[in-house]
Structure formats: structure tokens, C-alpha cells
Amino acid sequence: AQTVTQSQPEMSVQEAETVTLSCTYDTSESDYYLFWYKQPPSRQMILVIRQEAYKQQNATENRFSVNFQKAAKSFSLKISDSQLGDAAMYFCAYRIYNTDKLIFGTGTRLQVFP
Amino acid sequence: DAGVIQSPRHEVTEMGQEVTLRCKPISGHNSLFWYRQTMMRGLELLIYFNNNVPIDDSGMPEDRFSAKMPNASFSTLKIQPSEPRDSAVYFCASSVGGRVSTEAFFGQGTRLTVV
Numbered sequence: 001a002q003t004v005t006q007s008q009p010e011m012s013v014q015e016a017e018t019v020t021l022s023c024t025y026d027t028s029e030s031d032y033y034l035f036w037y038k039q040p041p042s043r044q045m046i047l048v049i050r051q052e053a054y055k056q057q058n059a060t061e062n063r064f065s066v067n068f069q070k071a072a073k074s075f076s077l078k079i080s081d082s083q084l085g086d087a088a089m090y091f092c093a094y095r096i097y098n099t100d101k102l103i104f105g106t107g108t109r110l111q112v113f114p
Numbered sequence: 115d116a117g118v119i120q121s122p123r124h125e126v127t128e129m130g131q132e133v134t135l136r137c138k139p140i141s142g143h144n145s146l147f148w149y150r151q152t153m154m155r156g157l158e159l160l161i162y163f164n165n166n167v168p169i170d171d172s173g174m175p176e177d178r179f180s181a182k183m184p185n186a187s188f189s190t191l192k193i194q195p196s197e198p199r200d201s202a203v204y205f206c207a208s209s210v211g212g213r214v215s216t217e218a219f220f221g222q223g224t225r226l227t228v229v
């Protein structure tokens with residue numbers, strides 16, 4: 001069975017600094033997608049970034065980038081120049097290529113201090 | 115598009131009562147998901163549908179839970195009878211589906227409290 005593990009229940013960072021959130025997954029599949037979602041206090045789930053497993057290049061979206069290590073089954077999220085608005089729960093998610101089943105980790109709560 | 119619409123936003127009910135949560139997916143999306151969020155377990159996938167057909171219900175905790183999708187624009191998640199341990203936030207999400215790397219779009223969730 002596929003699983004997604006986020007080993008950091010909570011993280012904190014100072015404004016303008018960089019923080020990295022960890023995610024590992026377990027799968028026997030070779031084709032899949034990985035996602036990071038953000039959930040602010042409003043409860044809304046917002047897609048931050050996605051990565052296709054067949055792409056070697058790490059995805060980037062402005063201040064957000066990933067370090068995708070396929071052999072190690074690792075998918076970490078780096079937030080640069082952290083802002084107060086980045087404070088939220090962050091969820092890592094996995095989806096097999098030819099299905100729609102989307103599986104989430106348990107989340108990491110990120111606090112940003114001024 | 116208004117996005118995924120869930121109702122109600124909040125529900126408080128007494129143990130033993132039936133609870134029905136509702137979801138309207140984004141028009142044109144073929145896949146619909148029901149998730150449960152708790153502090154301990156994070157986001158658990160309960161069930162998902164593709165083209166109104168349940169594909170995987172292995173996450174449904176027990177027979178007290180049931181989900182239906184009578185048409186492409188409506189789904190329900192029912193708990194009967196409800197128990198205090200069912201208290202959680204329940205999310206509905208939809209996606210285009212198929213071999214497309216689109217993300218799932220989530221509703222605002224229903225916070226269920228069973229007392």
C-alpha cells in the first residue's frame with residue numbers, strides 16, 4: 001500500500017529566512033505525481049506545488065521549490081524568504097499516474113515569527 | 115465557477131443521530147473524493163468516485179458510513195448512527211480525473227461535532 005510520511009509535526013521559521021519541510025513516501029510504482037498543499041486557518045486547501053515523477057528537474061513556484069529524490073522516495077518543500085502569510089498546515093500528497101487516488105501525509109504545522 | 119461547495123459548514127448533533135454531509139463538485143470534474151481530517155490522523159481518504167461510480171471505499175471506517183453519488187453534480191456522505199469519535203472536519207474534493215496531473219480542488223469542509 002502507498003503511504004506518505006511527514007515526520008515533522010511542527011516547524012518554525014523567522015520571517016525572511018528559509019525553511020524545509022520533509023516528506024517521504026512508499027510506493028512500488030514508477031509513474032506518479034507528488035503535491036504540496038497549504039491549509040491556512042481558514043481551512044481552505046490550496047495547492048502550492050506539484051511534481052511529476054518522470055521529470056528529473058525539481059519544480060519551483062516563486063518562493064517555493066522542491067527537492068525530489070526519486071530513488072530515496074523523498075519530496076521536501078523549501079520555502080525561501082518566509083512570510084507571515086506562509087504560516088499554515090502543509091500537507092504532502094501522492095497520486096499514482098493511472099488512478100485518481102490522492103493520499104496525504106499527516107501534515108506539518110509551520111509557524112512564522114516576525 | 116464557484117468551486118467545490120459543501121454544506122453545511124458546521125454541524126452539531128447528538129450521538130445516535132443520522133448526519134448527512136453534502137457536496138457539489140466543480141462542473142466538468144469526473145472524480146470526487148471524501149476526506150476526513152483529524153489532528154491524530156491528518157487527511158484520510160474515505161472514498162472516491164470516478165464518473166459517479168465508487169472506485170475505492172477502503173478508507174470508509176465502518177458500516178455506519180455510506181456515500182452516494184447519484185449524478186455528476188451531487189454527492190452525500192452519511193453517518194448513521196453518529197458517535198463522538200466521528201467528530202472531525204470532512205472535506206469533499208474534485209478533480210478532472212484520468213491521466214492528467216491536475217490537482218484536486220477542495221471544498222471549505224464541514225466541521226462535525228457529535229456530542
